[in-house]
Structures are given as structure tokens and as C-alpha cells.
Amino acid sequence: MKMWILRHGEAQNRARTDAERELTAKGREEVLTSAAHLMGRPLRWIIASPYVRAQQTAELVRQALGFADSVVTVPWLTPDTDPRKVLQNLDLYASDDVLLVSHQPLVGSLIGLAVHGNLQQAEPMHTAGLAELEADFPLAGAMTLVGVRHPG
Template sequence: MKIWVLRHGQAAAQAATDAERPLTAAGQQEVRLMASLLQGQPLDAILASPYLRAQQTAALVCTELGYERGVATAPWLTPDDDPCEVLRYLAERQERNLLLVSHQPLVSQLLSMLCEGHRGAHVPMPTAALACVDTDFVAAGLGSLVLHRTPADLSA
């Protein structure tokens, strides 16, 4: 199974609530740039946090890829969710290529759990960063980080 993890693009600093912060124009551009790395990937599903910036990021990815299956909202992908709970949800899924669109600190902690077996390893995930973990079985420490890119990597 390939688990693709995409942090949302740059978001506005202020909104009525954290969940309502929209992507900025720069954030939209970051997401379009990073979506190019997903071209040709046989994504079975895209799951996104219910927060506006994650939903907007996922929608932009769908547009850029011509992905027509839509985005499923996963309430367990918000910033402060427990990466152990996310692993439990992922272990129940049948997809072989899954894209998760979420937030810090969850994305770094999830990547650490998947690859190192604990949440303490630092995996830098600035806005719109994309990582891919390859694993035969979803469990702590069994994954291999096979891709890790940031918008700065592509625009340099």
C-alpha cells in the first residue's frame, strides 16, 4: 500500500475559526505545483480533513489530476488528532494507493509512526509538502518513506 500524505497549502492567518481558514493565492499555487508529483499515480481514494484549507487543497489536487471520484471527508485527519487512531482507520482500508490531506502536527507524527514506530521523529512538512510511505501492512514502524518533497524542492 502506498500512503501519500499532503499537508494543505498556505492558509490565511485569520478567520472566524481555525477550521475556516482558506488557502491563500500562494497556497493554491503551492498545491498545484505539488500535484504534479501525483500525475500518473493510480490513486484509489483521496481523504481530507474537514477543515476548509484541507478541503480546498484536495479539490485543487482533483482538478489538477483530472481525478473524478471526489474527496471523502475524514473527521480523524484534523491537526490535533492522534496518529495512532489514524493508523487504526488506515488499517481497515482496502485501497492500495491512498492520498491523505491534513495538517501539522498530525502529518509529521503520522509519518513518524508509520516509518519509525513512534511519533517523535521529525519529518519536516511545510505547507503543501508531500510524502509517500510504502508499506505491506499498516502498523507502526512497518513503512518506508519513499518520497518526501516540498514546494521549495520543486521551485529551486
């Protein structure tokens, strides 16, 4: 399986709640830059956090790629989710290539857990940063980090 992890683009500093923060114009540009690196990839799923900025990011990617299916929204991709829970939930998608759209600190911790098997070696991820990982199964310490791209 290949797994891409995309942090949402730059978002507003303030909103009524953190979950309601929207992408800025710069954030939308960042996302489209990262989406270009996914062109031609055999994605089967785009899975996103329910937070507005992640939903907007996922939808921009979906449109840029001409991805026919809907974005799958899940409650286990919010900023403070335990990365171990994400890996457990990914068992359902283990035979497919997936794009996860989420937030810090989750994305950095998830990459660290997937590659190093622990939560002490989080990967720094800028807004709209895109990480590519691969493995036979999404298991802690069993995935290889192919690379990380940051827009700009």
C-alpha cells in the first residue's frame, strides 16, 4: 500500500472554533501545489478530518485530480487523535492507496509512528506538506518514508 499524508493548507488564525477555521487564499495555493505531486497516482481513497480546513483541502485535491469518488470524512483524523488509532482504522484500507488529509500534531506523530514505531520522532510538517509512505500493511514501525514535500 502507498499512503500519502497531507497537512491542510494555511488557515485563518481565528474562527468561532478551531474546527471552523477556513483556508486562506495562500492556503488554497499551497494545497494546489501539493496536489500536483499526486497527479497520476493510483489513489483509491481520499480520507479527511471533519474540520473545515481539512475538508476544503481534500476537496481542492479531489477536484485538481479529477477524482470521481467523494471524500470520506472520518472522526479519527482530528488534531489530537492518537496516531495508533489512525493505524488501527487504516486496516480497512490496507489493500488500497490512500490520501489522508489532517492536521498537526497528528500528521507528524503519525509519520513518526509508522516509520519509527514510536511517538518520539515526529516528522515536522508545514502547511500543505505532503508525505509519501509505503508498506505491505499500515503498521507501527513497518512503513518506509519515501519522501516529504513542502510547498514553496
